[in-house]
Amino acid sequence: MQLRDESSLPYYEQLVLRVKQQIVQGILQPGDRLPSVRDMARQEQLNPNTVSKAYKQLETQQVIMTIRGKGTYVRDTTTSGNNxxxxxxxxxxxxxxxxxxxxxxxxxxxxxxxxxxxxxxxx
Amino acid sequence: MQLRDESSLPYYEQLVLRVKQQIVQGILQPGDRLPSVRDMARQEQLNPNTVSKAYKQLETQQVIMTIRGKGTYVRDTTTSGNNxxxxxxxxxxxxxxxxxxxxxxxxxxxxxxxxxxxxxxxx
DNA sequence: TCGAGTGTACTGTGTATAATAGTACACACA
DNA sequence: TGTGTGTACTATTATACACAGTACACTCGA
Known part of the structure; x- marks a missing residue:
């Protein structure tokens, strides 16, 4: 993935954007599992809290689904109504x-x- | 003018944008004088420093011209080369x-x- | 010459956000 | 049970924004 820089957006915003982009591009599909907060943090050289913030925002926006103690998964594309x-x-x-x-x-x-x-x- | 809010941009950025917009729309034309830092601050309920920051940025971007002790004026549209x-x-x-x-x-x-x-x- | 008005510079203060570090908890599952 | 999961919390550091107040050098008309 590689974040850092890119338009001076906050890291967590960049991460949110990347995930959406990969969904649009079909790289990530509904049901796919995202790396754990800690793994993603290690990959991207970020703090786990920063990754958690991104995941939290993605969940609020109905992009991913979180199962406590299990993992985070890409949601069925409910890009339908209320956005x-x-x-x-x-x-x-x-x-x-x-x-x-x-x-x-x-x-x-x-x-x-x-x-x-x-x-x-x-x- | 009325600033405040509008896309959560900083006030000084909003002001920069307004000036450019008014130039594009022809409301402000080359040679026109902008309100003084203090007048604009009074009009927009802002701190003179905030207005000054906007003017400073506009000057850096070659949008306006500043004459010490006199005022700030809209530049000739040199929207030509180096942008x-x-x-x-x-x-x-x-x-x-x-x-x-x-x-x-x-x-x-x-x-x-x-x-x-x-x-x-x-x- | 004087004084009002101009842009500019400087030092603070308060607030908010971003990112980090570290710790702890509740849960799922083999 | 133990490992891995997301989550929550506190604390610290750095940065940006906006404000307050003061001061300075300049222009220009009275």
């Missing part, structure tokens, strides 16, 4: 970023090309 | 956000529609 709030929040963040990008003189066509490339890169 | 690094950084941030958005199940077409709308909303 409207999350989508709205993400959209707002995107539009904020877009203000910056527009100021830099990047045309809409370029941004759209980025989007398309990113979406094609997977599945 | 490649800034564009690259923004693109990376956008792709990071996109990972999240894709996980939420938002199709590319929706994202592209957001982009188009945002670009049309101005000028």
């Amino acid at each position: 409207t709030a999350q989508i709205t929040a993400s959209k707002r963040r995107l539009l904020t970023l877009l203000t910056e990008i527009r100021y830099l003189g990047v045309p809409a066509s370029d941004v759209i090309a980025w989007i398309k490339t990113a979406y094609e890169e997977e599945d | 490649t690094a800034q564009i690259t950084a923004s693109k990376r941030r956008l792709l990071t956000l996109l990972t999240e958005i894709r996980y939420l199940g938002v199709p590319a077409s929706d994202v592209i529609a957001w982009i188009k709308t945002a670009y049309e909303e101005e000028d």
Whole structure:
């Protein structure tokens, strides 16, 4: 995996993002088991608490499922209904970023090309 | 203007963004004078130091021009050459956000529609 | 020349977040 | 029972943000 750096996001946020990305890419599938908090911490040179924080957030977001004393597993993709709030929040963040990008003189066509490339890169 | 909240960005970052947005929208034009640090602080209910931090960043980014003892003015739009690094950084941030958005199940077409709308909303 | 207004710099203070360290507990399972 | 699991807790360190207050050098009009 290798975290560290990457856009100055907190480590636990980076980890959350990685897991989601691997799910989107099919590397992680529903039912798959994630490394234990301690193993992941050893792999990523992080503190177990930091990994635990990431797992906790992923559980809150219904991405993974936790069984005490057993492990953490990727959930069935319930990417169905009630994430409207999350989508709205993400959209707002995107539009904020877009203000910056527009100021830099990047045309809409370029941004759209980025989007398309990113979406094609997977599945 | 009214800052406070809006995506949990720091106040000074919000202020930086607003100024850029107003430039893009033509509300602020090259040569226009920004409110003094103290006036802006009074308007926005902020500490003068916070406003100063925003102005300082805007000056570093060549957005405004500062004349000691006189005021701060919007620069001639030198949105020409050397912002490649800034564009690259923004693109990376956008792709990071996109990972999240894709996980939420938002199709590319929706994202592209957001982009188009945002670009049309101005000028 | 003087004084008001300008941006800037500096030292603090308080708060919040991130990441670490260390310890302990309840649980699952062979 | 013992090992491994997630979790909870306290404590420490570092950083960023926002504020308060003060001071300085500059511009410019009265």
